Amino acid sequence: MRFDTVTIKDIAKALNFSTSTVSRALRGSHEISEETKKIVLEYAEKINYRPNPVALSLKERRSRAIGVVVSEIANNFFSQAINGIESIAYNRGYHVIITQSHESEEREKVNVMHHASRSVDGLLISLSSGTVDLTLLKDLYEKGLPIVFFDRITDEIDTHKVTANNYLGALHATEHLILQEFKKIAHITSSPYLSITKERLQGYKEALDKHNIPFNEALVKYCNHGGMIVDEVEIAIKELFNGEIKPDAIFTASDRITTFCLSELKKLQLKKATGFAGFTNTRVGELFDPPMTVVQQPAFEIGQTATEMLIQMIESKRSITEFETKILDTKLIIRKSSLKDKKPDLTTV
Amino acid sequence: MRFDTVTIKDIAKALNFSTSTVSRALRGSHEISEETKKIVLEYAEKINYRPNPVALSLKERRSRAIGVVVSEIANNFFSQAINGIESIAYNRGYHVIITQSHESEEREKVNVMHHASRSVDGLLISLSSGTVDLTLLKDLYEKGLPIVFFDRITDEIDTHKVTANNYLGALHATEHLILQEFKKIAHITSSPYLSITKERLQGYKEALDKHNIPFNEALVKYCNHGGMIVDEVEIAIKELFNGEIKPDAIFTASDRITTFCLSELKKLQLKKATGFAGFTNTRVGELFDPPMTVVQQPAFEIGQTATEMLIQMIESKRSITEFETKILDTKLIIRKSSLKDKKPDLTTV
């Protein structure tokens, strides 16, 4: 099956003009007579002519499209961030092309190359948890492809970056658990490679330190696939509760880990005995049993900010030398799951 | 900023061959000497040559890309369906370009046109709740653009379609509520234009009929934006509970409506008194308070099936005349929210 479209040639032939005349008339050039313009525009309208963006991309080497690479769309944080990205891009006349890396370095590379070679004008990327090698991105960036990192960022490339204040978010959540008099707070987090993992771990440690609680490596568990594999979280929890120091509270570092962790705790009948707080952008934390204490990232705003920065880079005439890393505040929403005294929820019976 | 890439020309110049020789060597043509091939391939590898897909698209009028239009990515059903789409597309060597209509006919049109003119090889679409006019899609379809509808389908275009068995899903859920001895079961659903709305309403009615419960129009509420606007659901619930016949159970017809509805019931302290079941693909229904009875759609499989059908259309040499509408079974997962006797959940305390 093939798809027929009207081209400038068709118009030129039908109207007995040259293609250049038609082209100029369509773009409203002042060097074309009003009459010709009118004839051409009317005919174009009539046969529903649309310029072929592929041809334009080839010619202008730009596409008015922005490529986005995230690990997973089925994730509250990313889908909200994407909405932020779209809200800006749409208004500025850019299209958004979304691809998923599924936390795999390999898939991420394929996606990045696809974007680059399809002449997106710029790239927004949140690194996969499997990514260690940044040479491809570095390469493209040096060749002139504008890139903005968001959420999972890197030190290795000097460009604009946007992320949540993961450090403070983790610090406040952990501190909240400490003030609730939990003594053995475990931390289940993603791949240690990720910027967000490091920042959140740092916040967790800082909170402990501030309250003179010794940091214990055994209470920190890493899920290298960010919770994409159920077993990861299951194993982490089993190790924690079979270990020497059984935690009385858990602080989780990502959407998926948070969810799986709750399921596990429920299975093990530990849900109501264990203090709980986690990073997640779910809209339904309030409906959980018990209602869940969460650290919420400004996902929509992160997407917006990253996109504004990217478009600025794309449209800037001279090359940019001053780069910025914007850090947006998280929000701690305290609900019953992190309170020491977790009676069954009777208020809504 | 501009982005430099290596082209066949560069290779030709460097190696003192013509572009056609290089082109053929790169594609392994047998009419090129082994030696030349080796030289070209090695050099191409060395300078990291990648063919420009934009140029290829222009030449071949195909892009090996599939366009997807959904109402919202931040939706369990759609994000899972997209994963299904990607799983097939990736293996067959197609890229997936995702766009959102935000339940707006206008945005949907823009996206469809974007896809069409960017020469996607085919289109997967789930209609927005605002869509009444299908002439654009009809037009493109008649011009030869392969289109497969999934989830929210239409009678107006004769092509492949895939959807869940919304009728049976609704029937079983409603019947389950009836068997739990709920007497006044309300139904909150999406825009009446949508195929899924009609099918689910049909199932709901059928269940009532089967059990000799008279259908009451006042117990059905439509949210024209599919719950994208919070107020919609709030108003629907208020109307229901301020009406003459106060419902003792609610059956909701979409992910968002389900969630908002629960929030409202919680606010109004009606959550534990009201029987509840709803269409949703959330993974965390079990963690809710009370654990939620859900009708789950085979989202991943719907995405996969639609993509297989689309690729078949794309790659078929002669035009297809026999079209199929596949209907995949839903799954009713019964949990506490729909049980008549909803004691506070003590088992997990």
Next chain:
DNA sequence: TTGTAGGCGTTATCAA
């Protein structure tokens, strides 16, 4: 004011 020619990167056809 309009037309001609060349180029964006690639491949197919034809010629050498």
Next chain:
DNA sequence: TTGATAACGCCTACAA
């Protein structure tokens, strides 16, 4: 076995 040329759809420098 290799090279020159034209074409995909569009735009623009230059010519008329």
